[in-house]
Every structure is written in C-alpha cells, then in structure tokens.
Amino acid sequence: QSVLTQPPSVSGAPGQRVTISCTGSSSNFGTAYDVHWYQQVPGTAPKLLIYGNNNRPSGIPERFSGSKSGTSASLAITGLQAEDEADYYCQSYDSSLSGWVFGGGTKLTVL
C-alpha cells in the first residue's frame, strides 16, 4: 500500500488529453512538500518528467504539465502520442515517515 495513491491504469487515443492523479495526505502534500513525476518506459530506468509540482526539465515537451492543490496532485498529457505509453510515478517526501515516498504507479496505454 503506497503512501501516495495513483490509479493503476489510464488510457487514451492518440491526440487526446489524459490526466493521472496522485493523492497524498497532510504529512506529505499537505505539509507543502513538492510533488515530482517520473516516466518509465518498460525495461528502462525512470526519467524525470516534472519537478517542483509544475516544472519541466529541458527536453520534456510542453504536452506534459503538472499541478498540485491541497493533498492532491495531477499530471496532464495533451496531444497523446504512441511514445507516451509508459508507467508514470509521482514522488514526494513524507514527514511522518521521515523519508521519500512514491506512488504505486500508473500504466498509460495509448489506444
């Protein structure tokens, strides 16, 4: 059972918009710790996608965006492409655990 809760899977057709939610609690998001998002293509290492709630590293397309409000965060992907098919993880810090935590991951399928 992950501290951060994500839906196991989402799907969308090419060109569509999808969102992936990440629900936390008062000891992580509610304590104002930032959320970060990673993309993992099967068989490869995770890659940073969004940092500090809504910032994109260089090289990440504008199609990817993040937001956080209260104890929830979300990742939005617009103009869905076949190459976006991957697993997505949210991550933050939890003060009650005194450690870093990940969401359980969401598998994105491009139909």
Next chain:
Amino acid sequence: EVQLVESGGGLVQPGGSLRLSCAASGFTFRSHAMHWVRQAPGKGLEYVSTISSNGGSTYYANSVKGRFTISRDNSKNTLYLQMGSLKTEDMAVYYCARDTGSDFWSGSNWFDPWGQGTLVTVSS
C-alpha cells in the same frame, strides 16, 4: 554528461550479503545527496535509502532498516549499498539516483538522473 552506473548485482541466497556500487561522473559528486530506489519484478518503485552529500546523515525505508547500510566515498565518486540478511522480497532492480534541487534539507528535492539499475536476485 552526467552519468550514474550501478554494479554489483547478482544471485545471492536468502540470508546472504551483497554490496552494490554506483559510479558517478559528469558532476560534482561531493555536492549532492544520493538515493537508492528499487523495483521488484513487475512492481512499482520503492524508496530504499538516502545519504547526505558529506555522508553524515543517512535514511532508510523501514523495510531495510537494520539490514542495509548506505555509504559513499567522495574521493572515488562512488555510492554504495551494503545489503545483509537478504530476503526473497529484496529481489529487485536497484537504481541509484542523484538528489537534485536547491535544498536537500527541505525534503522537496527530486531524483535526477537515475542509473540504469542492477538486478539483485535472492534465491536458494
């Protein structure tokens, strides 16, 4: 180019020990905290351990506390994870990752980049 390369994975019997290494290059290693994260076959990412930039502070997930030890050698730009009393549930790909951001102690930094991972198999 910033690069992290893990090594040391392999097959070990339950109750055994193994030491993983993570060689860093392309950045000032001694200026960054470092993390270990693992991924069991077919499962999600699980936080394992963290060490501060000078090695003075260490953190562990409850699942490995007392069995794993994280350390670093800043003169060799290398991060280590000494794993002991290994269990079958420790079987996973182990990734090292650099702590990145403005303030490690704020808890709001992120993991970037990640190494390619090294597989640890625990089986008799």
